[in-house]
Amino acid sequence: MTIGKSAAIQPPTARTDYRRHTRHPMKAAIIINPFSGKRQAPLVRRLAERIAADLGVALSVKTISGPRHGVELTRAAVSDGAERVLCAGGDGSLNAVATGLLGTTVPLGIVPMGSGNGYSRSLGIPQGAEDALRVALTGKPHPMDVGFLNDQPFLGTAGIGFDARVARRFDRTKGRGMIGYLRIILEEIASARTIHVQVTANGQSTETDLLMLVFCNSREFGNGARISPASCPDDGVAELKLVSKPPLRSLPLAFLYLYTNRADRLRYIHSIPTTEAIVAQDGTIAHLDGEPVPIGHRVRFRLALHQLLVVVP
Known part of the structure; x- marks a missing residue:
């Protein structure tokens, strides 16, 4: 699949329940930047926990406390066995979480919560928290290119x-x-x-x-x-x-x-x-x-x- 004008991205029409399709609940982590958005972090956390429980996903919640902390939290989540890592924040937070996932096969789920959300818009990710969370937990992982400025x-x-x-x-x-x-x-x-x-x-x-x-x-x-x-x-x-x-x-x-x-x-x-x-x-x-x-x-x-x-x- 190519992401772009030639391949329109549509919201999922069916819900995946990991209790029915796996031997054990999928283990996921969501990393939230509380400084992103207009005080959305508490709402996003509650929604994430409710939707994960509804889907049968074992979800851990981690909170960013400063610049580049998202890299450390992501690497820790992968070490703890997370099979999917979600980022709730803006493009800067997304960059940090993605950096922590480079070199792994753990997919990144995106919950846009920033001022610009340029990358998520380019992928057709829903901009509303609830729809984005469902996509992040049930959508299909797709390989993406990554740019580098020096290293x-x-x-x-x-x-x-x-x-x-x-x-x-x-x-x-x-x-x-x-x-x-x-x-x-x-x-x-x-x-x-x-x-x-x-x-x-x-x-x-x-x-x-x-x-x-x-x-x-x-x-x-x-x-x-x-x-x-x-x-x-x-x-x-x-x-x-x-x-x-x-x-x-x-x-x-x-x-x-x-x-x-x-x-x-x-x-x-x-x-x-x-x-x-x-x-x-x-x-x-x-x-x-x-x-x-x-x-x-x-x-x-x-x-x-x-x-x-x-x-x-």
Whole structure:
């Protein structure tokens, strides 16, 4: 199965009861980020426990207490015999849990609870907690590609330049959600400086000034902003987006196209299908699935095929 426009994902029509289909209850863990969403964590926990009991799943609940704690909790859950690990949080939490699952055959279930939820939207995961939990516990695991910036993994997008600076500000702000995200973009875009890059991909080099450079394994940043409409996280190829700075008068059209699945039509965006890119640049930060990280002046993006099992509808 290919995740994308050619294969529409539909909600499951039948419920799996693990009491009837296995000799023992499936053992699962859910890792919840209590800082994600609008105080949804207690509700998600209650729903998860009720649905797991209804399905005959032995569920343990773990709570993230700080940055990258999700990696440790995931590895501990796998060591304890979890046959499926669910993440209830945003794209950053999802990145941490996925990192803990790399190198294993334990599937990842997704319960979107963040501000953007870009990766889950790209997979057609329900955005409501109850429907997402049922998919995460009964859906089919599917092998997905994973991106790397140097040695750091990401699921959806990673970038340098303007989007990384927005991610850093968004990470530091108390106002989350689409409104807060758009406010930061509008405040930053008028005075945004370009970055000078030298990009080598597919045996060819390009040197130019860009607003941002984005390596896309899935189609959107989050909140419905689709920077790479054709990207699918299981198709074996990434889209490298070289984004020039548009004039201010063109920004309304650029935003319209970004939020209506037409970003590929913008003349300010140049796309390079590839699995690897070496970038020399003058910035100092990047983002991985929306989480800001420090970087040096030379970075390597690459795509590793079928590295992670993800539960889809």
